[in-house]
Amino acid sequence: MSTVDSRVSVAPRKPPRKPKPAPGSRGLSPLRVLGMAFVWLFTAVNLLVLYWLVSAAFKTPIEIFTKPFALPAHWFERGDPFRNFAYAWDNAGFGRAFLVTVVLVAVSSVVIVLVSAPAAYALTRLGARGADGMTNFVAIGMGVPFQTVVIPLFIGMAEVNLTNDLFGMFLVYVALSLPFTVFLLTGFFKSLPDELEEAAALDGASPLRTFRTIMLPLARGGLVTALILNAIGLWNETLLAIVFLNENANFTLARALFAFNSAASYQSEYGGLIAGVAIVVLPMLVLYLLLARRIITGLTLGAGK
Structure with a gap:
């Protein structure tokens, strides 16, 4: 018995395979170093541009061209540091344009989300026939540059006398922003648990009530993200x-700045012109810095499925 056992050769057992390291846990590879260097260089360039914009808004034209990266001195020494901002605000009509922009962007962003939310819910949760094809059709709308439809859109709006009209501008903003917002919100509604919806159906809740009382509160992060992204995009449009x-009475901030460009350049008021740019840019920049974490969280929330 022992002789037979001694003749039986047992194959050596292979050691278990080591799991692959998680992405980013390895040492610094040349590609990673290059990528990090590019990111930091891009960040540094943007910070330098931002510094130049803010500092130039407080400078005289001579300082802008002779000392582009130095701190402003002339208007501070005269005790009138906000002279450029006052000039831009008074001569470009930014007061009314600011009010028009705030109201138009706020109303448009809210209506876009109010229309897109039920549309995204219907495409993802109600099981309608052809929902996948309609979702793809909505996604196609994101790939069409709006610059290509400006001329036919203008002709159509002129036929119904909605050009140079804030209500017509509101309709254009809503129509062109719906594809992106619907496609964004479909990801959030797809990520919501099915069990809550099934429990509501067993309790006798209608689809409308389920959407209003259960799904909307759960998708609040996506709705807020869509609202903020639309507000930033429409503000800068x-x-x-x-x-x-x-007409000056209907100008938005970006449109008023475009009209102010010619007058300020003709009068060599480059400080006032840059101050006008700062008035347009800085509110959305501050808004993004305050809500950046919420925006990033909202964008990644719907990627669970």
Whole structure:
């Protein structure tokens, strides 16, 4: 018995395979070093541009060209540091344009989310026939540059006398922003648990009530993200305002800045012009810095499925 056992050869057992390290846990590879260097260089360039914009808004034209990266001195020494901002605000009509922009952007962003939320819910949760095809059709709308539809859109709006009209501008903003917002919100509604919806159906709740009382509160992060992204995009929009608005009373901030550019350049008021740029840029920059964490969390929340 022992002789037979001694003749049986047992194959050596292979050691278990080591798991692959998580991404980013390895040492610094040349590609990673290059990527980090590019990111930091891009960040440094943007911070330098931001510094130049803010400092130039307080400088005289001579300081802007002779000392582009030095701290402003002339208007501070004269005790009138906000002279450029006052000039831009008074001569560019930024007061009314600021009010028009705030109201137009706020109303448009809210309506966009109010229309997109039920549309995204219907495409993802109600099991409607052809929902996948309709979702793909909405996604196609994101790939069409709005610059290509400006001329036919202007002709159509002119036929119904909605050019140079804030209500017409509101309709254009809502229509062109719906594809992105619907597609964004479909990801949030897909990530919501099915069990809550099934429990509501067993309790006799209608789809409308389920959407209003259960799904909307759960998708609040996505709704807030969509609202903020639309507000930032519409605040900075310029081309549509240039095409559709031609009266000072209806100008948005970006449109008023475009009209102010010629007058300020002719009078060599480059400090006032840069101050006007700062008035347009800085509110959305501050808003993004305050809500950056919420925006990033909202964008990644719907990626669970």
